[in-house]
Amino acid sequence: MRLAALCCGVLLLAACAGDTHLTFLDPQGPIAHQQRWHFYWVLGVMAVLVAGPIFLLLPFFVWRYRYGNKKPRYTPKWEYSTLLEIMSWSGPIVIVIVLAVFVWRDTHKLDPYKPIASDQAPLQVQVIGYDWKWLFIYPDQGIAGVGTLALPVGRPVFLHMTSATVMQSFFIPALGSQIYAMGGMVSQLNLEASKPGKSLGENTMYNGNGFHQQKFTAVAMLPADFKAWVRKVRATGLPLNAQNLKVLAQRSTRADLIAALPGARSMAGNVYFTSASKSLFPAVVKATMDGTPTLPESAFEHRHTATQSGDAADAATGKPR
Amino acid sequence: MSEQAIKHPGLNLGPAHGKDDEAAGTVMFGFWVFLMSDAILFAMVFATYVTSLHATAGGPGPRDLYDIKSVFIETMLLLASSFTFGMASLALKYKHRKARLIGWMVVTLVLGVAFLGFELHDFSSMFVKGGVPSRSGFLSAFFDLVPLHGLHVTAGGIWLICLVGQIVRYGLDTKTKLGIMRLALFWHFLDIVWIAIFSVVYLAGLT
């Protein structure tokens, strides 16, 4: 109870202060919104059915049957009662059955691999975890970035993720679930933002000295703003070629990366890339799996030049793989 | 009869052994429990192997590396050694001459060493074909499972030599008898593990 009160109080405070949304209790999208209600429901059921009886009975028993109290009955050999035994077992069983229904329903409903129902095709984003920054590739837009994950409001986002190094965990609390990114493997995540705003994004799996600096901002923007953002990135970004990727793949923080790429200093703490190839992500997965340190040249080739030019491509290629 | 059987599974010493037979209860039970733990160890290594079957990473796979003829000979050697250890156990139980007991144990040892020799030969020919453990996840798992069994057999062999030494030094006192009984269990256990290796690794790998 104390716990719940503490959490709620502090979180209300937290939700009001600051402009970055930190938590699913301050949800910015449908997934986090439902997760919040699931959390409240489970907490409520337990507060009433688990904590309630115990926290009422325990102090009462302890006080009433204290050593100094001579009045109540004392039955030193009483050790069994069928009724109480049935109650002791059936109470928890009923609670667990109730909660199990919640679990089964919501685990399926909120499965991170499940595409979010929408009339718009999802935006494809490929995420590669490096030490200690995330690279976000927008394959259909042909751009990529470090430091900011831009999302159009109201359109589902379908993320594929892998790691170029050790295991990491990709997490935007105010939008939805976290999922591990692992070397040589591809995992998936579906998110959606329902209103414009900035949310905290991070890696939660310790991966070395720069771990605590592996943050990014998930910026949800109106569709028109998103288009403008894409155009801006295309206009100002550095080419995502073998040379720049090599710098990116170093074990370094985002600040180190910006220092190493002089062209990135004007990007307000971010690094943006143009000419991001669709074949880069699979190439990184394969290279990590094979243990080859350098990527083949084909990873930077642009077989479909059309993707360079169009917002039309955004809508065309939406189906999850 | 049934009372004896309850005491602990396997071959009991029998009432003729008096106090030694009583002392066997706790020690043998303890050893069974140890074998249970050891079996879990093997189970985990088997699980690693099975989940790594396809992780050849472009390197050689079962068909390129396994030599069924050699493995079949190894299997026969190990099965035969279990039989000869069984004969040793009977010699112990029915108080045959010490020389007969030692004789069966030595035959067991020879068969065990021959098994290890063939196994090492297998490994070296795998190495020649590029089947080294650092080549792939599959080969790592193989060289976890099969040599782990080989190490167990080696340990059993050393133990066997020590027990023969104890028989020579102290005769068949309680501790030596219990040692032989435990080693017998261990040896048969390794036989069973080998049958699993033969089926899961070699037969399944070659079909």
Next chain:
Amino acid sequence: MNIVDPPLGRLQWSSLPFWDMLQHPTKGNIINGLIATGAASLVVIGAIALVVLLTKYKLWRPLWSNWLTSPDHKKIGIMYVVIALVMLARALIEAVLMRGQQAFGLGGGFLSPEHFAQLFSTHGTIMIFFMAMPFLTGVINYVMPMQIGARDVSFPVLNSISLGLTAAGAALVMVSLVIGKFSTGGWFGYPPYTEANFSPGVGPDYWIWALSLAGLGSTLTGINFAVTIYKERAPGMQWMRMPLFTWTALCTAIIMIFAMPPLTVATAQLALDRYLGFHYFTNALGGNMMNFANLFWLFGHPEVYILILPAFGVYSETISTFSGKALFGYRSLVMATMAIALLSFTVWLHHFFTMGQNANINAVFGIASMLIGIPTGVKIYDWMWTMFRGRVRFTVPMVYALGFIVLFVLGGMSGILLANPTIDYQVHNTVFLVAHFHNVAVPGVLFGMLSAYHFWFPKAFGFRLNERWGMISALCWIFGFVGAFFPLYALGIMGLPRRTVAYTEARYVPLEWMAFLGALLILVALLALLWQLWLSIRDRADNRVFVGDPWAGRSLEWANSAPPPEYNFAVIPQIESRDAFTAAKEQGRAYLRPDTYVDIELPKNSAMGPAIAAISFALAFGLVWHIWWLVILCFLAAIASMIIRGFARDTRRIVSAQQVRQEHHRWIDAVDQATAISRADECTSVNVGLARQEADGVVP
């Protein structure tokens, strides 16, 4: 692996903790270097002081022959607890340092990221493998054989070897403070981060070998305990008459037997990856770290119940004893214990709901995890019904038990939250998780062990602990815990990941400070505990309980003197019911002089324990630093020691019937002279360990 490495392998001057500070004297390096050097000096100075004191007071021989080589389960148990308390002190100071760092962590703090990472890795490793495990193993060792009316465990020398292996592992972790650096991969050391290409140093090797030694020791302990309970029970001690603590010891032992091998396999495979270039868990060439996650948690989750079940057993004993009442729902509690032991093997996947498996699997494991809540809930209710219509005495062990129930219910609730994959996706890997497992581990395991420490200390040493300082310490633990960990729930929900050395979000600061203050209060609790021990030893003459039953105990460990004779019982008791000692007291047969005494056979002292400890420590140290000659030497020595032990024959000795008679009569004489006291006086110096008997229904 290069066999012709230099004779000291990878050991170099730069392995010392002050090297960086001297080579690159920046402010950060100096602070971190000073802290590391201070810690290292504490270890070295502590070791030197110990050697000097032992030499000065000529204690080497008694230490060797009365303690280190003793196969007596009671002494082995005490040595385990000593290891646990020393390691607790270290890991707790580390915890306070970490909370301090995070309190100042807005944009920096005073510790380097690497230093911080070593702190959380050693803290977790120590608390689980070298604090909780030795503590509970020690308590079980001390209490369980007496509870079943046995003279010792089934394999006393093996017991001593298990202790040696655990001690060697603990020593390895301590040495990592002085020479080299410990792992930064956390207590579960996930690859590929801990693989050679990402962590090339000796850190993960220290972690691997420390865990391997501890794991091997625990496997052998598990076998020993299980066989003891199966085979050594006194006549009449049927299964359903065993004290609940013995039941939990049995279940813990069985879990140890089954759960330790996966850990051995996981660490061995990681070692092969690191030393010989295998590919079990690497990114490349067919390695798969998901195998490690499965193997590790296949051990790791049952491990949680290895830790908690004995604590449940302790609470069952203390709550029943200090409520002056038989344990309510004994059968239910036994069934619940077994159910937990079984279920503990079916839930490991909930440690990685976020690895991307499908919703069916996650939901099944989520529900399986919640099932454990059922037997646990039953236990809580049965403990409360035990207090119902009893007479609850607020002694220190009972205060721990009450604090446990309240806090553990909250910890269990946050566990149920985490068992929901949907919620786990949101709080996994955040400090919410840290708050949760501390909320079950501290009130559960640690309070349980501290409750046991206060409860059985008079039995082990013959005098009671200071009640006042015990109470102060207990309250500091309880409120310090609340202060240190409840803020972490909120911080976790606010998205703060675990293992973060610093942060840039100002909204975290107030809660971080609350947690820091709570941690400081816990440090006070530890100091109070030490102060209490000192006071109690100083005033021991006033608090002696030689007669042996200071708390009106119910089970057989109270049916002998305090401290008990080395053979535990002059005559093996005949058991006729549950709560065997209570029954004996009621029927007036608790303190009888038998007509005849017989010779008692006991195992002789054996140097195997300390020998294996020394050999395995040197072996592991050689492996960590790639000192191959040492490794080969120690490996051969280990085999040789086992062969020599195999050839040993004269391993038993006889305590003569006359000596037994003499000691037993001395005790019974003391019983005859003692005044039986009422429970109101049990914390005063009139308590010499004889409890007053009253008619049924009258409060004693």
